[in-house]
Amino acid sequence: MNLYARELADTLVVEVGEDRIDAACAIQFKDAMRELAGRAGTRVLIDMSRVRFLDSSGLGAVVAVMKLLGPDRRLELAGLTPAVDKVFRLTRMDSVFLIHADLPAGLREAG
16 A cells, blocks of 8 residues: 655645555555554545545445544545545545545645
């Protein structure tokens, strides 16, 4: 599972470098996020702009990461592709997560 993380102020930005989060890799995603979350500030933002497919196992892994962070830390999502956005809307998880159309300007990598 390719995840690329950088810290900016109190935010850990994690870019998913895969085109799928499904049953085949959901456990690796969750384990990698658990490791990264240990160094996170109060906010974790996952850039999912490369993810083209997310199944119920992948959605469960994202929810597990939110639970792992606990009540004092926020998990936000950014850059959902149309197919992934549809999964969040159909399951009403779009009302659980703060979802940004793109990475907020202050969190984009310079360069």
